Amino acid sequence: MIITLDGPAGVGKSTLAKNLAKHFEIPCLDTGAMYRILGFKLGVEVADMKDETLEKALDEYRFSLKKVNNEHVLFLNDIAIGDEIRTERVGRLAAIVGALPLVRKALQKYQRSIGEQSSLVTEGRDMGSVVFPHAFVKFFLDARPEVRADRRFQEMQKKGVNADYQEILGEIIERDKADRQRATDPLIAAADAITVDTSDMDAEQVFTCLIQHIENKMQEDTQEFSHLAKDGSLSMVSVEHKAQTMRKALASAFVTMNENTLDLLKQKALPKGDVLSVAKVAGIMAAKRTSDLIPLCHPLMLSYVDIRFDINEKGVGIISEVRTCHNTGVEMEAIIAVQIAAATIYDMVKAVQKDMHIENVHLLYKEGGKSVFKSPDFKESLL
Numbered sequence: 001m002i003i004t005l006d007g008p009a010g011v012g013k014s015t016l017a018k019n020l021a022k023h024f025e026i027p028c029l030d031t032g033a034m035y036r037i038l039g040f041k042l043g044v045e046v047a048d049m050k051d052e053t054l055e056k057a058l059d060e061y062r063f064s065l066k067k068v069n070n071e072h073v074l075f076l077n078d079i080a081i082g083d084e085i086r087t088e089r090v091g092r093l094a095a096i097v098g099a100l101p102l103v104r105k106a107l108q109k110y111q112r113s114i115g116e117q118s119s120l121v122t123e124g125r126d127m128g129s130v131v132f133p134h135a136f137v138k139f140f141l142d143a144r145p146e147v148r149a150d151r152r153f154q155e156m157q158k159k160g161v162n163a164d165y166q167e168i169l170g171e172i173i174e175r176d177k178a179d180r181q182r183a184t185d186p187l188i189a190a191a192d193a194i195t196v197d198t199s200d201m202d203a204e205q206v207f208t209c210l211i212q213h214i215e216n217k218m219q220e221d222t223q224e225f226s227h228l229a230k231d232g233s234l235s236m237v238s239v240e241h242k243a244q245t246m247r248k249a250l251a252s253a254f255v256t257m258n259e260n261t262l263d264l265l266k267q268k269a270l271p272k273g274d275v276l277s278v279a280k281v282a283g284i285m286a287a288k289r290t291s292d293l294i295p296l297c298h299p300l301m302l303s304y305v306d307i308r309f310d311i312n313e314k315g316v317g318i319i320s321e322v323r324t325c326h327n328t329g330v331e332m333e334a335i336i337a338v339q340i341a342a343a344t345i346y347d348m349v350k351a352v353q354k355d356m357h358i359e360n361v362h363l364l365y366k367e368g369g370k371s372v373f374k375s376p377d378f379k380e381s382l383l
């Protein structure tokens with residue numbers, strides 16, 4: 001799920017984007033930080049650089065979003081981007097580099113590639129209009145320049161920083177002009193964006209308003225993604241208009257065994273041979289055959305399937321992990337994989353013990369679609 005927030009300087013996109021990302025437990029991408037750090041590194045001379053020199057300079061910079069202490073942090077090469085970019089001077093430099101088509105092309109490539117890997121709340125100037133045309137929900141936030149200047153002024157005063165309201169207002173008007181009037185990808189609302197004028201709203205009201213729009217869209221989508229056609233007959237859901245993103249699902253199951261059987265299994269001394277190796281292959285093959293087994297499930301090109309085992313004194317825990325870069329999820333593949341791996345274990349062991357139970361089959365984790373799901377027994381170390 002990609003949620004885009006576009007809008008002018010000082011409208012409050014960063015805080016909102018962070019709060020939305022936290023709410024939906026997905027990463028947040030501040031694309032302004034990418035332009036800012038390039039402005040910071042390249043300086044005003046960038047405007048006079050020859051294309052060749054600029055291309056060479058851009059080749060030196062690689063962006064990535066990495067998880068650090070449970071938070072997603074934007075890295076330039078191997079260094080986390082810090083507060084050095086949060087000044088008005090760097091903001092102006094960002095607007096200068098942001099006007100250069102070569103810079104935009106390079107940064108948009110990174111932004112799209114980050115969006116292909118996971119769900120995202122992403123904020124900037126051209127997220128909905130250019131970079132993510134198929135985003136799940138697009139917002140365009142606006143507010144009168146005087147209101148934005150006043151918010152900045154109050155914020156700085158709170159921090160004890162000396163500030164001049166008129167100066168801030170002037171800077172905001174100047175940056176609006178640069179962002180809205182540049183030739184390449186100017187600041188505009190995408191045709192299908194929801195425009196929210198926040199001039200007379202506080203931060204909490206804006207947050208609630210956006211959440212409401214997103215939840216409405218999710219509900220509409222759930223109704224649209226019904227397996228029932230309008231006349232009540234069964235139909236396969238059409239997913240071609242959904243975004244292709246990296247999707248991942250983990251499922252687990254448990255096969256109970258007595259101590260004697262477990263000993264034989266660990267020693268690979270069961271009459272049918274190496275149970276877990278066979279169960280692993282069976283689980284992987286089953287994941288690939290899911291759409292043949294579940295009537296309305298879409299056939300998918302899987303990019304990865306793994307089956308892992310965790311033996312304890314009560315039996316064998318099975319975890320499947322399935323990944324794809326597609327427009328629908330892989331939960332069913334993960335669930336089928338653990339069930340067939342479990343049934344294979346049963347088949348390989350039943351000569352020795354028949355009262356084994358296959359228990360606790362469930363989805364552990366999924367990401368990449370509209371929402372992230374984590375079951376209570378999911379641990380981050382499983383990823």
Ligand code: DC
Pocket residue numbers: 009010031032033035036091094095098099123124125126127175179
């Ligand atoms: O959102 P911000 O103030 O951090 O952005 C700084 C500048 O970066 C902004 O004035 C224009 C540029 N920018 C852009 O051109 N496109 C984006 N997607 C994000 C920022």
